[in-house]
Amino acid sequence: MSYVDEVIELVVKKNPDEPEFHQAVKEVLESLRAVVEAHEEEYRRDALLERLVEPERQIKFRVPWVDDKGQVQVNTGYRVQFNSAIGPYKGGLRLHPSVNIGIIKFLGFEQIFKNSLTGLPIGGGKGGSDFDPKGKSDREVMAFCQSFMTELCKYIGADTDVPAGDIGTGAREIGYMYGQYKRIRGLSEGVLTGKGLSYGGSLARTEATGYGLLYFTREMLKLAGKDIAGKTVAVSGAGNVAIYAIEKAQQMGAKVVTCSDSTGWVYDPEGIDVAALKEIKEVKRARLTEYKNYRPNSEYHEGRGVWSVKVDIALPCATQNELHLEDAKQLVANGCFAVAEGANMPTTLEATQYLQENGVLFAPGKASNAGGVATSALEMSQNSERLSWTFEEVDAKLQNIMVNICHNAADAAKRYGAEGNYVVGANIAGFEKVVDAMQAQGIV
Numbered sequence: 171m172s173y174v175d176e177v178i179e180l181v182v183k184k185n186p187d188e189p190e191f192h193q194a195v196k197e198v199l200e201s202l203r204a205v206v207e208a209h210e211e212e213y214r215r216d217a218l219l220e221r222l223v224e225p226e227r228q229i230k231f232r233v234p235w236v237d238d239k240g241q242v243q244v245n246t247g248y249r250v251q252f253n254s255a256i257g258p259y260k261g262g263l264r265l266h267p268s269v270n271i272g273i274i275k276f277l278g279f280e281q282i283f284k285n286s287l288t289g290l291p292i293g294g295g296k297g298g299s300d301f302d303p304k305g306k307s308d309r310e311v312m313a314f315c316q317s318f319m320t321e322l323c324k325y326i327g328a329d330t331d332v333p334a335g336d337i338g339t340g341a342r343e344i345g346y347m348y349g350q351y352k353r354i355r356g357l358s359e360g361v362l363t364g365k366g367l368s369y370g371g372s373l374a375r376t377e378a379t380g381y382g383l384l385y386f387t388r389e390m391l392k393l394a395g396k397d398i399a400g401k402t403v404a405v406s407g408a409g410n411v412a413i414y415a416i417e418k419a420q421q422m423g424a425k426v427v428t429c430s431d432s433t434g435w436v437y438d439p440e441g442i443d444v445a446a447l448k449e450i451k452e453v454k455r456a457r458l459t460e461y462k463n464y465r466p467n468s469e470y471h472e473g474r475g476v477w478s479v480k481v482d483i484a485l486p487c488a489t490q491n492e493l494h495l496e497d498a499k500q501l502v503a504n505g506c507f508a509v510a511e512g513a514n515m516p517t518t519l520e521a522t523q524y525l526q527e528n529g530v531l532f533a534p535g536k537a538s539n540a541g542g543v544a545t546s547a548l549e550m551s552q553n554s555e556r557l558s559w560t561f562e563e564v565d566a567k568l569q570n571i572m573v574n575i576c577h578n579a580a581d582a583a584k585r586y587g588a589e590g591n592y593v594v595g596a597n598i599a600g601f602e603k604v605v606d607a608m609q610a611q612g613i614v
């Protein structure tokens with residue numbers, strides 16, 4: 171059996187009931203076959219892949235808090251510090267009822283390679299809790315965040331582990347967590363990113379993941395001799411990534427006709443009204459059913475269906491495994507020629523394979539959504555030098571980083587005979603730097 175297959179089997183055996191983690195490991199290791207075969211003796215001797223798939227540390231903790239009725243609630247908190255070979259652990263905190271250790275491990279594993287691709291010195295980590303901020307009062311969210319940080323603060327710091335937002339964790343939650351960290355540790359330091367602008371946040375961090383996705387997509391299309399202007403686009407999700415992806419796509423001259431949340435989706439033939447979407451989701455924290463009040467000619471449908479619309483480009487920006495094989499078939503049948511992931515692992519392995527086999531340009535999230543964490547690293551730099559850069563400065567660096575990631579992934583794919591395959595290219599380019607750092611630091 172090949173070394174790659176042995177390690178995949180080991181991961182499944184050692185981590186039962188963690189299907190998302192298995193999926194992420196499979197996707198990465200299978201695309202690294204050629205690199206691993208070229209260094210097999212050395213990697214086997216050093217148990218390099220076994221070390222890569224084993225988190226350096228997993229922290230799991232109780233999060234008790236009191237709801238508005240005076241009832242004590244108990245959630246579970248997690249932080250997986252996966253790999254610090256190239257820098258302090260870096261990655262978001264997900265607050266969603268579906269969170270479990272397998273989901274945090276898949277996200278932390280992906281984060282290692284994504285962070286490496288940014289070219290900045292950040293290692294991979296991820297955390298979160300099964301707490302659901304939906305429908306909670308501000309006071310309840312604050313009570314949860316303070317309790318969560320009371321435990322988490324023992325394990326993080328500006329030079330050790332720097333969490334940020336993810337699903338369910340936005341500016342409000344980061345603010346409450348930062349306040350509690352400072353109160354307990356007495357340190358005003360860049361321990362979290364995605365902070366508010368009044369206390370150390372970076373301009374353009376809010377927009378960064380969505381904007382970065384479009385900078386990457388535009389470059390990938392350019393390398394294929396295509397242009398984004400004038401194209402029709404389907405976006406899923408209606409959160410931080412989706413909103414700013416829609417905004418930037420429209421600034422680039424494309425028309426985005428869909429968005430979705432966990433209960434339904436919107437089709438707006440005239441193009442999504444971003445101002446309305448921001449008001450519904452960022453201000454009112456309401457459902458997409460409200461969208462029709464702003465745009466009477468739009469349609470709202472219960473359930474899923476974004477991928478059934480005829481578009482040129484698809485940008486999944488909601489959550490993992492939201493684009494299935496049947497959706498991929500429908501997209502191809504409708505003439506879609508590019509799919510770029512804004513979310514983490516939104517496309518199943520079978521759907522990815524089908525899209526690639528049918529000539530669709532496919533950008534994996536670890537490359538195309540890396541603009542968020544890259545800008546978080548820029549926020550860390552600003553915090554360290556106690557300076558704030560302008561929006562234009564940060565945005566220019568972000569554009570540069572996304573263009574570089576696109577070229578590095580394309581070049582790595584070409585080097586290993588897989589021209590045009592951004593999954594293979596991103597995994598190889600991300601892996602090479604991490605492995606180099608791990609080998610240089612000895613057996614740790």
Ligand SMILES: NC(=O)C1=CN([C@@H]2O[C@H](COP(=O)(O)OP(=O)(O)OC[C@H]3O[C@@H](n4cnc5c(N)ncnc54)[C@H](O)[C@@H]3O)[C@@H](O)[C@H]2O)C=CC1
Nearest residue numbers: 336337338379407408409410411431432488489513514542
């Ligand atoms: N916020 C960031 O900077 C980054 C986020 N990501 C990824 O992007 C994705 C979206 O994250 P954010 O926009 O930050 O979160 P968010 O909480 O702002 O929005 C998430 C959106 O996805 C929808 N959603 C969540 N679960 C769903 C489900 N099971 N079915 C359908 N829709 C669902 C929600 O209704 C919401 O519209 C996630 O996969 C996240 O890991 C990746 C890189 C950076």
Ligand SMILES: O=C(O)CCC(=O)C(=O)O
Nearest residue numbers: 261262334336542543546
């Ligand atoms: O900004 C960060 O540190 C983390 C972003 C994140 O969680 C992600 O890239 O998935």
